[in-house]
Amino acid sequence: MNAIAAEWIKLRTLRSTWWAVGIGVLTSLALTVLGAATVISRWAPDRTGDHAAMGVVVAVYVGVILAQLPLGMLGTMAISGEHTSGMIDMTFVATPSRARVLTAKAAVLSGVAVVGSLLIAVPGYLYGRFVAAEFQPSFLPAGAWTVIAGGTLMIVVTTLLGLALGMVLRNGAVATAALVGIVLMLPFVANMFSWGDVVNRFLPTYPALQLIEQVPDIMPTWTAFTVLAGWAVIPLLIGVFTGRRSAGRP
Amino acid sequence: MRDGTGVADREGVIEVIGLTRRFKQTCAVDDLSFTVSPGMITGFLGANGAGKTTTMRLILGLDRPTAGRATVHGVPYRELRRPLTQVGALLDATAVQGGRLAKQHLGWLARSNGISRGRIPGLLELVGLGDVGHKRVGGFSLGMKQRLGLAAALLGDPEVLLLDEPVNGLDPEGIRWMRGLLKSLAAEGRTVLVSSHLMHEMAVTADHLIVIGRGRLLADAKITDLVRPDASLEDVFMEIIEGSAR
Structure with a gap:
């Protein structure tokens, strides 16, 4: 827990963190508001309450697609910034286990990504319901949970992928490009x-877009979740492995 | 206390045994063995590129030795629990992220090892940064960063200190202050290893000297054994270096 608390202090004490989260959330909210307004105005009058609620949720997670890039860059900066400044040495002097440092960074960044997605989704959802009030949308139909889980996982995966790329490539610009x-x-x-x-099917983007109902289904839902989860975990494992080889245990 | 013969004894808090680190072409550290004892300042002397920093990085587990090992209290650094409470290190003082306030920088370090953040104001005061704890590190001079680095090293009240060129960038008054602080830390029974390429500074600071050149041990002796009435430490140092080149 010490390592996680330390990484949280590191992340929140850099202004770039708040810029990345702020830009991600605000641009996404703007897209959600625009999208909800234009889409909902074109709905057929006979739409049911469940249908309307589903439409609102799908519109909300379109915004999250935009937020994933600033958060992915935040993931990259969380480690490349330490490599550039050389402060990574102090990090490893304080916490010698490379795996523990990376796990702590991943935990903190995941938390920030989830909170970021909620900051987009909750106001967006309330706004969408307001615009769609005439259809009397239900609360959250069963299908909505797949979209919520998929959209949240998408932003977490991109953030963690950014972290892993920053860990392996070390250079912020190169990692962001990757x-x-x-x-x-x-x-x-x-x-x-x-x-x-x-x-x-094997890249992170299509499975995520399929889960949030933005593209036609080309794979079962559970496959999409598995591929996405793989992109969250496997690059980090590669990061730990290469970190061990370059400066690791004998 | 040890007798200055350089033979490893039980009092060695830092033990370096056959330590070797080879990079592609060069051998930065070559079969290096020495011990560092408590209660005194041990100067770690060598020309630029002699392998001082590499040795310190190997002791701290930041780099992997090609052969040999280094231990602190008999344990490899990486196996220490809450290492900052046992070993304080100052490597490159400029290796900090400039966007953080000084107290925030010490804050994450303290938290990483479960050290009370209540120590931070007092430490900032001790190193002469009491007024700038709420300022961004990016605006600090090299001397101020060295002071911040020393505060970071002292954060966990460690028994062992490893300081790489701590007087770099300090003004004459700062150098004098650092010398006094290191002496008082050693007098408290702590183990202090200070690297430097400044011989005059070492002559007035260190009690014991370890001299390396091209990664090899050249001398390991009490400073009183090295300095003769007819020769300054600088002369002795040059003799040792030249002797090794032959």
């Missing part, structure tokens, strides 16, 4: 080819 490449460029490029669906 993050954008994996999350945005590769799925976009893959889409232009006939085999794109095959590749996209």
Whole structure:
């Protein structure tokens, strides 16, 4: 717990953290508000309450797609900033276990990502219900939980992927470029080819977008969750492994 | 106290045994063995690039030795529990993130080892940064960063101190202050290892000297044994270095 508390102090005492979270939340909320207003105004009048509530939830998590990049960069900075300044040495002098440091960073960043997604989702949801009031939306239909879980996992995964890339690549600019490449460029490029669906199944973006109902289903829901969870865990394990090799135990 | 013959004895708090660190082409630390005893200041002397910093990084578990080992109280650094309460280290004082306030920098370090943050104001006062604890570290001069680094090293009230070139960037008054502080820490029975390439400074600070060159041990003796009436420490140091080159 000491390591987690220390990482939380480190994260909250840098202004860049609040810039990243603020930009992510505000741009996402803006997109949600715009999206909800335009989409809901076009709904057919015979929409049921469940249907309307589902529509609101889906509109809310469109915003989270935008927030994942600033938070992914926050993940990258959380470690690359220490490599650039050299402060990583003090971190390891204070907490010699590389795995413990990385786990603590991952725990703190996950918490920030979840809170960030809630800061987008809760006001967005309330606003959406307000706009869709005439359809009398129900509270949260069963299908909404997949969207909520998928959208939350998406932002957590991108944040942790940023951390892992920062750990392995050490240079903030390179790690950020790699993050954008994996999350945005590769799925976009893959889409232009006939085999794109095959590749996209293994990248983090398509499964996430499928879970939040933004793209057609090409895999079962549980597969999408598994692939996403894999992108949260496996790059971090690679980070711990390479960290051990470069400056690790004999 | 030890007799200054450089033979490892039971009093060695820091023990370095056959320590070797080879990088691709060069051997930064070459079969180095020495011990550091409590209650005195041990100067760790060598020219630039002699391997002082690499040795200190190996002792702190920041780098992996090619061969040999280094222990503190008989244990590899990485196996120490709450290490800051046992070993205080000052490496590169400029290796801090400038966006944090001085007290925040010490805050995360204290929290990482479960050390009370109540110690921070007093420590900032001790190192002469009492007025700037709420200022961003990025605006600090090198001397102020060295003082902050020393506060970080003292945070856990450790028995062992490893300080890499702590007087770099300090003004004459600061150097004098640092010397007095290190002497009082040693007088309390702590183990103090201070690296430097400044011979005059070491001559008036250290009780015992470990001299290395090209990663190898050149001398390990009491300072009174090294300095003769007819030769300054600088002369002796140059003799040792030249002797090793032959």
